[in-house]
Amino acid sequence: MSISEGSVSISVNEWNPVMKSVKKLKERYQKILGGTASTMEQELIARWLKQLDIGEAMDKKALAEWQERSMTELQERAKPPVLVRSRTRKFIWLAGAAAVLLLGMVWLVKPYRDYSARSAQQVPAYIEHSTAAGQRKMLTLADGSRVWLGNASKIRYPENFQPDKRRIFLEGQAFFEVKPDSTRPFFVYTSGLDVKVLGTSFDVKHYPADAEPAVTVASGIVSVKPVHEGRGWMLEKGEQLTYRLLDKTATVEEVDLRVALSWKDGELIFRETPLEAIAVRLERWYGVEIQIASPSLQTKQMSLSVKNEPLQTVFGMLSEAGDFNFDIQKRKVTVWK
Structure with missing residues (x-):
C-alpha cells in the first residue's frame, strides 16, 4: 500500500520502521522513568544519551521537566510527514525522519544541560579528608595554609575559597597554620564552636562525643564564639579555651604549648x-x-x-x-x- 500525490510517493511499509523505532524508543524511555526497564533497554537508552553528551544523572525535578517536554516533542516529531509536490527529487523519508528525531532529542537535552550548568555554579565543590583511629595527616590548602589532621578526624572545605572568606568544617582535632590574608578571614566551624582568624596558628579539638571542646592558640590572636551565640572570647598565644556544652560556660587558662600540641609531632x-x-x-x-x-x-x-x-x-x-x-x-x- 502507498500514498501518492503528484510525482511524490511514500510506501506505508517504508514509514512503518521509523514509527516502530520511535515507538520503541518512547516505550523504553517510559520504562526507565517507571523503573521497569531491563538492563538491555537501559543500555540502549544510555547509548542515545551518551551520544548526546548528557554527562550527569538528572535530579527528580529536571527529569520531570525533561519527561514532559520530550514526550510532547516525540509525539510531534513522530507524526507522518505532510506530502508536498516536487518535480526534481524524492524525499528520503527514513533518513529525514531519523534526522528530525535526533535534532529533537538534542533540543530536549539542552535544557537539562543548562540546568546542570546552573546547579554546578550554585553548589561549590567540596574536598574532604579524614583519618582513622591511630592515623594522622598533614595537608596544604589552596591558599598555602597547612593543616595537621588528628586521629579519627575529618575536615571539609570548598575546592576554591570564596573571595571574602576561607571556611573549614571540622569534626575531631586539627592544628591550623593559617596563611595571613587581611581581606579573607579564616573560619573553622565545629558543631559547638566557631573560630575566626586572619593569620595565626591554633589547635581545635571537638569530637562528636566531647562535652568540652577546646581551642588552643600557638601564635597570634584567635576569636572564638559558641554556635548561635553572639558573645565570644579573644584568645592570645599560650591560652586555651575549654567550653562546656552542658551549661554553656567557658574557662580560659594558660597552658604549656609543648604538652597541649605534642600530638602534632607524634x-x-x-x-x-x-x-x-x-x-x-x-x-x-x-x-x-x-x-x-x-x-x-x-x-x-x-x-x-x-x-x-x-x-x-x-x-x-x-x-x-x-x-x-x-x-x-x-x-x-x-x-x-
Missing part, C-alpha cells in the same frame, strides 16, 4: 591527667577500646609521655605507676584494680 604528653581522659586519647591514638572496670581508677591522676611505644609497653608503664592490672585481647584493653 607524641602524647600527660601531666596529672585522670586515667579516664588518658584512656580516651589512647583509644584514638592506637585504635583500640579501653574499659576501666574499677570506677576508682577513672579519676586517678597520672603523668605519661608516649612516642612510638607499643600499646603493651604503654600500659605496662601505666599499670606500674598506677598500681593496677590490665589485659589486652586483640583491640580491647581491660583495666582493673
Whole structure:
C-alpha cells in the first residue's frame, strides 16, 4: 500500500520502521522513568544519551521537566510527514525522519544541560579528608595554609575559597597554620564552636562525643564564639579555651604549648591527667577500646609521655605507676584494680 500525490510517493511499509523505532524508543524511555526497564533497554537508552553528551544523572525535578517536554516533542516529531509536490527529487523519508528525531532529542537535552550548568555554579565543590583511629595527616590548602589532621578526624572545605572568606568544617582535632590574608578571614566551624582568624596558628579539638571542646592558640590572636551565640572570647598565644556544652560556660587558662600540641609531632604528653581522659586519647591514638572496670581508677591522676611505644609497653608503664592490672585481647584493653 502507498500514498501518492503528484510525482511524490511514500510506501506505508517504508514509514512503518521509523514509527516502530520511535515507538520503541518512547516505550523504553517510559520504562526507565517507571523503573521497569531491563538492563538491555537501559543500555540502549544510555547509548542515545551518551551520544548526546548528557554527562550527569538528572535530579527528580529536571527529569520531570525533561519527561514532559520530550514526550510532547516525540509525539510531534513522530507524526507522518505532510506530502508536498516536487518535480526534481524524492524525499528520503527514513533518513529525514531519523534526522528530525535526533535534532529533537538534542533540543530536549539542552535544557537539562543548562540546568546542570546552573546547579554546578550554585553548589561549590567540596574536598574532604579524614583519618582513622591511630592515623594522622598533614595537608596544604589552596591558599598555602597547612593543616595537621588528628586521629579519627575529618575536615571539609570548598575546592576554591570564596573571595571574602576561607571556611573549614571540622569534626575531631586539627592544628591550623593559617596563611595571613587581611581581606579573607579564616573560619573553622565545629558543631559547638566557631573560630575566626586572619593569620595565626591554633589547635581545635571537638569530637562528636566531647562535652568540652577546646581551642588552643600557638601564635597570634584567635576569636572564638559558641554556635548561635553572639558573645565570644579573644584568645592570645599560650591560652586555651575549654567550653562546656552542658551549661554553656567557658574557662580560659594558660597552658604549656609543648604538652597541649605534642600530638602534632607524634607524641602524647600527660601531666596529672585522670586515667579516664588518658584512656580516651589512647583509644584514638592506637585504635583500640579501653574499659576501666574499677570506677576508682577513672579519676586517678597520672603523668605519661608516649612516642612510638607499643600499646603493651604503654600500659605496662601505666599499670606500674598506677598500681593496677590490665589485659589486652586483640583491640580491647581491660583495666582493673
